[in-house]
Each structure stands twice: as C-alpha cells, then as structure tokens.
Amino acid sequence: MSKRVNNAVRYKYPLPVHPIELPQLIIHNPVSWAYWSYCYLTGCNALQRKIHVDIIGEKIVHIEVRNQDDMKYLWENGFFGTGQLSRSEPTWYNHMKSKFQNENNESINKNISLEQVTKLRRQQRIEFKKQREVVEAKLLELRKKGELTPEEEARILEQERGKLRKFKDDQVALHLVKEDPTENVREKGRLLIQEAEVIGENGEIIQMETLELMPVETIFLSFALDVLDITPSKFIIKCCMNDSFDYTDELHKLLIQYTAYHHYRSHGWCVRSGIKFGSDYILYKRGPPFQHADFCIMVLNSNCSNPYTWYSTIARVCGGANKSLVLCYVERTNSKEQIIKWVKEDNLSKVFNSFSVGEIIFKRWVPGKNRD
Amino acid sequence: MPVTINLICGAEEDGQTTLSPLIFNIDDIKKLRELGICGILSGTLSSAAQQNIFLSVPLKLMIEEAIWLHLNGLAKFKVLKGDTTQLIEGILDRNAYDIHNLTKERLKISFELQREYKREQHRLKLERLGIIPPETSNETTGDNSPNEKLLEASLFIETPTTSNLLNNIHLNYENGINDYLLHILISQYGNWDNYLLFQVLKDRGYVLAPGGRFGGKFIAYPGDPLRYHSHMVVRDALHYKDQSLDLLELAANARLGTAVKKIWVIGAPVPKNDEMESNKTQSKKDVSFYSVEWAGFG
Numbered sequence: 001m002s003k004r005v006n007n008a009v010r011y012k013y014p015l016p017v018h019p020i021e022l023p024q025l026i027i028h029n030p031v032s033w034a035y036w037s038y039c040y041l042t043g044c045n046a047l048q049r050k051i052h053v054d055i056i057g058e059k060i061v062h063i064e065v066r067n068q069d070d071m072k073y074l075w076e077n078g079f080f081g082t083g084q085l086s087r088s089e090p091t092w093y094n095h096m097k098s099k100f101q102n103e104n105n106e107s108i109n110k111n112i113s114l115e116q117v118t119k120l121r122r123q124q125r126i127e128f129k130k131q132r133e134v135v136e137a138k139l140l141e142l143r144k145k146g147e148l149t150p151e152e153e154a155r156i157l158e159q160e161r162g163k164l165r166k167f168k169d170d171q172v173a174l175h176l177v178k179e180d181p182t183e184n185v186r187e188k189g190r191l192l193i194q195e196a197e198v199i200g201e202n203g204e205i206i207q208m209e210t211l212e213l214m215p216v217e218t219i220f221l222s223f224a225l226d227v228l229d230i231t232p233s234k235f236i237i238k239c240c241m242n243d244s245f246d247y248t249d250e251l252h253k254l255l256i257q258y259t260a261y262h263h264y265r266s267h268g269w270c271v272r273s274g275i276k277f278g279s280d281y282i283l284y285k286r287g288p289p290f291q292h293a294d295f296c297i298m299v300l301n302s303n304c305s306n307p308y309t310w311y312s313t314i315a316r317v318c319g320g321a322n323k324s325l326v327l328c329y330v331e332r333t334n335s336k337e338q339i340i341k342w343v344k345e346d347n348l349s350k351v352f353n354s355f356s357v358g359e360i361i362f363k364r365w366v367p368g369k370n371r372d
Numbered sequence: 373m374p375v376t377i378n379l380i381c382g383a384e385e386d387g388q389t390t391l392s393p394l395i396f397n398i399d400d401i402k403k404l405r406e407l408g409i410c411g412i413l414s415g416t417l418s419s420a421a422q423q424n425i426f427l428s429v430p431l432k433l434m435i436e437e438a439i440w441l442h443l444n445g446l447a448k449f450k451v452l453k454g455d456t457t458q459l460i461e462g463i464l465d466r467n468a469y470d471i472h473n474l475t476k477e478r479l480k481i482s483f484e485l486q487r488e489y490k491r492e493q494h495r496l497k498l499e500r501l502g503i504i505p506p507e508t509s510n511e512t513t514g515d516n517s518p519n520e521k522l523l524e525a526s527l528f529i530e531t532p533t534t535s536n537l538l539n540n541i542h543l544n545y546e547n548g549i550n551d552y553l554l555h556i557l558i559s560q561y562g563n564w565d566n567y568l569l570f571q572v573l574k575d576r577g578y579v580l581a582p583g584g585r586f587g588g589k590f591i592a593y594p595g596d597p598l599r600y601h602s603h604m605v606v607r608d609a610l611h612y613k614d615q616s617l618d619l620l621e622l623a624a625n626a627r628l629g630t631a632v633k634k635i636w637v638i639g640a641p642v643p644k645n646d647e648m649e650s651n652k653t654q655s656k657k658d659v660s661f662y663s664v665e666w667a668g669f670g
Contacts, residue, residue: 278624
C-alpha cells in the first residue's frame with residue numbers, strides 16, 4: 001500500500017512538461033492580485049535546459065539519453081524510453097548497487113529490484129510444478145493399481161491439494177530468508193566476471209546503462225513537447241530519407257507510426273512499445289508501475305488487408321495476456337510530394353495533420369463464453 | 373488397393389475451378405488414419421443435426437494430403453459432382469470420337485430394350501383380347517411390316533438431365549483423368565514450397581493438420597492426434613534469401629507457440645540451381661527448418 005502512495009508522488013506528472021502552478025489568489029487583497037499577475041505573466045513551463053540525446057548509428061539509429069538525471073526525469077514524467085540493461089525502467093545501476101551491498105554487508109536487502117522479483121517468482125513456480133508432478137504421479141500410481149474407491153480418491157486428492165497449497169505459502173514466506181546455496185555460488189561466480197568491467201578504480205560502480213528512446217518517442221519529445229535538443233524534421237530526414245528525398249516506405253511507416261503514437265499520447269494514454277505482445281504499442285491508463293496495459297495497438301495502413309491467420313495470431317497473443325487488440329488504421333490525405341515539401345520546410349504540424357486515424361477493436365468471440 | 377478421393381468441383385469468381393478432396397468410405401478413412409493422414413470430419417450427424425462438435429463423414433482432406441497420397445500411389449481421384457464444365461472442356465476435344473461411339477452404343481441398347489418391351493406389351497394385349505392363343509411365341513404373331521414401322525416410329529430418344537460422361541471417361545482413361553485432376557489440384561495450390569514442407573515432415577513421421585488455430589500453416593503431431601499433443605506450429609514456407617521475416621510476427625508467433633507449449637517452426641527448401649525447379653513435382657528438395665521459442669516463460 002505504501003508503495004502505491006510513493007508511486008503516486010513519484011509519477012505525479014504524466015508528461016515531462018508540467019503545468020504552471022500559480023499562487024493562490026486572495027480577491028480582497030490587491031498585493032495578491034499584483035503577485036498573481038506577475039506570476040501569470042512570467043511563468044513558463046519550458047525546461048530550463050533541454051535534454052541532450054545522442055543519435056548513434058547510420059542505418060539503424062539508436063537514440064540514447066546518457067545523463068542520469070535526464071534518464072530519471074524522462075522515465076518519471078511519462079515513462080519515456082527503456083533502460084538498455086533493464087526490463088523497462090533503467091534500474092540496472094541500483095540493481096548492481098544493492099547486489100554489491102548484499103555481498104559486503106551479508107545482510108538482506110529489502111529493496112529487491114523488479115527483475116529479481118520476477119526471477120524469484122519463476123523459480124518458485126518451477127519448484128511448485130515439480131511438487132505437483134510428484135503428487136500427480138503418486139495419484140496415477142494408485143489409480144493404476146485400481147484399489148481406489150472414488151471416496152478415498154477424493155479424500156487423498158483433497159489432502160494432497162492441501163499439502164501443495166501449504167508448500168506454496170511456505171515458499172512465499174521463506175523466500176527472503178532462505179536461498180538455495182548452489183544458486184548463491186553460481187551468482188557469485190557471475191558477479192566476479194561482471195565486477196572486472198563494472199567497478200571503477202575507486203571501487204565505484206560505473207553506470208553503463210543508457211536510456212534508449214524509440215524514434216516515435218524522440219519525435220514526440222522534440223516536436224510535440226520540445227524537451228530534446230534536436231530538430232524533429234532533421235531527425236526524420238536522418239532516419240529514413242535518402243539524398244533524393246523520396247517518399248520511401250520507411251518514411252511512410254514512421255509517419256503513420258508517429259501519427260498513431262501522438263494520437264494516443266494526446267488522448268492521455270501512456271504509450272509504450274508493444275513488441276512483447278507482437279504489436280506496435282501497448283496502452284497504459286497511467287503507466288507500467290500502476291496497472292497492466294489494457295490495449296494492444298497494431299498500426300496499419302488504411303488500405304491494409306492481411307490474411308486471416310495474421311489477425312487470429314495477434315488476437316490470440318493479446319487475448320492470452322488479457323488485452324484487447326485495437327487495429328489502428330492510418331490514412332494519408334495529402335500527396336506524397338506535398339508531405340516531402342513540408343518535411344523539408346520543417347512544417348511538421350502540417351505533415352502530421354495530413355494523416356487521419358480510425359480504430360477497430362478486434363475480438364475473438366466465443367458464443368459459449370460470452371453470454372453475460 | 374488405393375483409396376478413392378472424391379473431388380468436389382466448385383467454380384470461383386475468376387472462373388478457376390477449385391477442387392475439395394473428400395472421402396466417404398469408412399474403410400478408406402481407417403486406412404488413411406493408419407498412414408497418418410487424418411483430415412477433418414465435416415459431415416453432420418443425422419441423429420444430432422443441431423450440433424457441430426461431433427461430425428461424421430465425409431472426411432475433408434488438406435490439398436497437401438490429397439497430393440501426397442496420389443504422388444505416393446495410395447489414392448486415386450474421382451470427380452464427384454459440381455460444376456465440371458472446365459474439366460469437360462479439355463476432355464471433349466481429346467476424346468470426342470470415343471464419346472460419340474459411346475453415345476451411339478448407348479442409344480442402340482436403349483432402342484433394343486424399348487422394342488422388346490413394346491412387342492411384349494403388344495402380344496399381351498392381343499392375348500387378353502383373345503385374338504391369339506396364349507403362350508404363342510413372338511415370331512408367330514407375324515412380322516407384318518406396317519406393325520413394325522409403327523413400332524419404330526414410337527421409339528423414344530431420351531435426353532438425360534444428368535451426365536455420367538466423366539464417369540465413363542474415368543473408367544476408360546483412368547490414368548489420364550487422374551493426372552489431369554492432379555494437375556488442377558496443384559495449379560490451384562498456391563505455394564508449392566508448402567507442399568515440400570509437408571512432404572518432408574510427413575516422411576519424418578509427423579502427422580500434420582491445418583494450423584490456423586495456432587497461427588501457422590500446419591501443426592505437427594509426433595503421432596496420432598488422439599494420442600499426442602502437437603509439438604510444432606509450422607509457418608508458411610519462407611525464402612530465406614529474398615523474403616524477410618517481420619519482427620512483430622516473430623515475437624507474436626514465438627509467444628503464441630510458447631504459450632500453448634509448442635515450438636514455432638520456419639522452414640523452406642534449400643535454394644538450389646534452377647534446373648531442379650523445372651520438374652519440381654518429381655524431385656525431393658532438401659528442406660531446412662528453424663525453430664523459435666520464447667525464453668524465460670515459467
């Protein structure tokens with residue numbers, strides 16, 4: 001519960017640009033009026049200093065943020081980017097730090113990182129499955145002998161189930177205290193290898209992680225919010241236009257992807273890459289720490305038609321993860337030449353205004369399961 | 373004894389004939405099951421017509437299965453019914469003379485039967501009227517020519533509303549029509565590489581079924597589907613050299629496959645010199661496979 005409150009404070013703002021907070025206005029006090037007007041006129045919510053990004057690579061670009069504070073800022077204000085060595089939030093540094101502290105103090109650290117939690121859960125699940133297999137084998141053996149009356153079988157089944165449940169509870173209770181010794185040894189071995197590269201001369205951990213932005217995030221942060229120190233049109237040209245300034249498929253893809261991204265961001269969703277679910281984006285109501293994503297977005301050309309298997313595959317993957325699949329069709333309403341011209345003129349609002357978005361939810365409908 | 377695969381012809385919008393292979397004979401279905409060809413039962417049970425979970429004959433085969441059976445000499449084709457104009461078109465040109473003779477022969481038999489019948493009726497009538505004594509043979513009623521002429525004039529030529537032309541052709545030119553049907557099946561079949569995948573997996577002992585449910589072309593069972601879960605989802609054949617694989621497709625399919633405890637398999641014929649391409653129905657090309665799994669699922 002306390003974690004939730006922390007999150008609410010930590011992720012207070014949905015975007016890197018914050019609203020201007022004006023002082024309280026006391027109507028019968030003229031000084032208050034003056035101060036309020038002063039604040040109103042001088043208030044500005046542009047960032048003091050634009051965030052620096054490095055664009056690496058010629059053919060396939062990587063957009064990286066290296067400054068620690070900037071990485072943190074972009075993550076905490078709208079969940080932009082992905083830590084290269086972490087699952088999504090750049091936690092690698094803290095992760096390493098806690099590991100080393102663990103080693104040195106021989107004490108149990110209460111701040112386990114999310115990756116560790118996942119790992120632990122997976123281990124527990126494997127253990128649990130092993131136990132269950134043993135139980136099932138035992139039951140099968142009894143059944144084969146044929147000495148089992150139905151009542152007896154039900155009783156044994158209930159008994160074993162109770163044991164399993166207890167095993168599971170014990171596991172959860174014990175996992176912090178007791179760790180598998182062999183696992184620990186292996187972990188230490190791995191750490192030794194990593195240590196050489198990770199620890200600097202003064203015994204400090206070197207931050208090796210950077211925050212990587214998707215191209216659409218980069219355009220959003222530079223074009224829509226103006227918090228990055230790059231020009232979005234130049235970025236687009238660098239990314240996917242050759243010297244002859246043709247309207248390539250790559251460019252088209254980036255433009256429709258961005259249109260969709262901007263569309264959902266401007267409707268207040270937290271949009272992140274959906275590669276885990278085989279789709280283009282996933283939409284969070286607030287952000288990954290708060291709840292699971294509800295929707296998977298596939299961005300498609302307005303005239304796109306795929307074989308049925310394609311739809312059923314994606315829908316099944318999304319359905320398996322309890323998400324709805326949204327097919328987001330983006331249509332180009334202006335000529336290619338016009339769009340190229342606008343990109344060159346750095347008139348991106350017009351470029352993105354020449355795309356329109358339409359959505360369809362794709363759902364597998366089972367008559368037997370959808371009666372309510 | 374090869375099994376009989378019945379082909380139902382249906383014309384698509386663009387005039388191309390499509391054939392669906394069906395099997396009606398239970399013994400044939402048993403035999404195929406032993407060969408690892410399972411097909412899909414598609415007929416309604418007459419006793420429980422309102423459900424569609426438990427189905428009955430006919431057994432519908434995948435096109436690959438039909439082609440495989442035929443190429444291995446395990447089955448012969450037979451046209452069952454449907455729009456056969458396209459099929460007949462070619463046949464008429466090639467077999468006009470035989471068909472003509474056949475028709476003539478049939479007409480002659482028909483006339484003979486009619487004559488016999490009419491004479492018999494005539495005799496019975498005379499008997500009833502007492503003009504001739506009973507049990508007289510036909511000959512003694514007299515071959516008076518006016519009667520015969522009347523009889524000839526009363527013969528009917530039947531214009532049938534159904535045709536068993538193809539049946540007869542089938543009987544006379546068994547191999548010819550079979551090859552012709554095989555040709556149509558193959559031409560209707562879009563991607564020959566998929567058949568090669570089917571063939572190789574089949575020869576390695578897998579039982580294959582359509583894989584639409586799991587987002588693939590086939591699913592492969594290590595034995596009879598009633599005894600095993602399937603192990604693999606096989607994607608449409610992919611030309612490694614010039615076809616690219618979409619990253620999202622890779623992620624989605626590997627995830628789906630892993631979630632249903634199968635591995636996702638990409639296969640394609642190993643590219644060889646063009647000479648081999650020309651007679652592809654005969655040559656068994658090398659096929660290579662790759663499998664993709666999603667790591668770290670608990």
